[in-house]
Amino acid sequence: MKFCPQCKSDINEDELDGAVRLICSSTQCDYIYWNNPIPVIAGIVELDGKFVMAHNVTWPKGMFSVITGFLEQREDPAECIVRETKEELGLDVYEQKLVGVYGFDRMNQVIIAYHVKAKGKIVLNEELDDYKLVELNELKPWPFGTGLAIKDFLIMNNVEV
Numbered sequence: 001m002k003f004c005p006q007c008k009s010d011i012n013e014d015e016l017d018g019a020v021r022l023i024c025s026s027t028q029c030d031y032i033y034w035n036n037p038i039p040v041i042a043g044i045v046e047l048d049g050k051f052v053m054a055h056n057v058t059w060p061k062g063m064f065s066v067i068t069g070f071l072e073q074r075e076d077p078a079e080c081i082v083r084e085t086k087e088e089l090g091l092d093v094y095e096q097k098l099v100g101v102y103g104f105d106r107m108n109q110v111i112i113a114y115h116v117k118a119k120g121k122i123v124l125n126e127e128l129d130d131y132k133l134v135e136l137n138e139l140k141p142w143p144f145g146t147g148l149a150i151k152d153f154l155i156m157n158n159v160e161v
Contacts, residue, residue, distance in 0.1 A: 006031045035108065039071040041080040042113040042146045044099065044153050045089060050133035052089060052122065057129045064132060066146050071112070081114045089131075090123030100152050104145045113149030 001011050001022055009026035011033070016023065022033035044066050045052040053064035069084035071077060082093045095117040102111045122131060137159055141151035154161050 001033060004029055004031050037103070037108050037110045039077070040068055040104070040107075040109045040111050041071055041077055041084055042066050042068045042111050042149055043081045043085055044113065044115045044139075044150065045085055045091065046115065046117045047091060047119070047122070047133065050135060051139055052091075053132050053134055053139075054088065054124070054128045055130040056127060064130075066113075066150065067128075068111070068146065077112045078114070081116055085116055085118055088125050088128055089118070090125075091118035091120040093118050099149050099156070102145070102148045106144065109145075111146060111149065113146065113153075115153055 003009065004011055004024040004026065007024060007026050007029040009024050009029060011022045012025050013020050014023050015021070016032065021035075024031040052067070054067055055064050067084055067088045069080065069088070071080050075083075078096060078098075081096060085091050085093050093116045096114050099113040099115050102113065103109075104111050124131065136154075136157060139150050139154060139159075141147045141154065141161055151161050
């Protein structure tokens with residue numbers, strides 16, 4: 001960003017509150033770009049005792065993860081995971097439990113992860129092109145993002161990680 005979105009003056013990089021921020025150069029404007037993290041909802045979706053791992057159309061072949069989506073303005077996170085499960089997988093959530101909240105610095109996100117139990121027939125939306133159903137002990141965490149939620153979920157269910 002080179003110009004202030006409020007007054008169109010130049011933007012400067014200055015340290016504020018221990019971080020480099022983009023700040024409007026005009027003394028008449030108080031604009032500061034804080035670059036706060038974006039809230040993302042993740043769902044470890046259980047269907048008939050197995051777990052849905054989905055493939056996003058933009059990912060490399062063979063890469064699967066839990067479903068995710070952006071929290072909408074004024075949307076409760078618990079309602080968001082119900083909506084995302086319906087939108088992405090066509091499934092109806094009948095039970096949900098918060099797994100945890102995780103910072104994902106690389107994407108400037110905060111992930112709010114749920115375990116949801118769902119029913120119905122999987123119908124993928126345009127964001128996804130494949131899925132697989134795996135047993136609990138087949139879930140494998142990775143050391144960042146939603147992988148941290150899977151790790152905590154496995155620990156909560158007494159599965160060695």
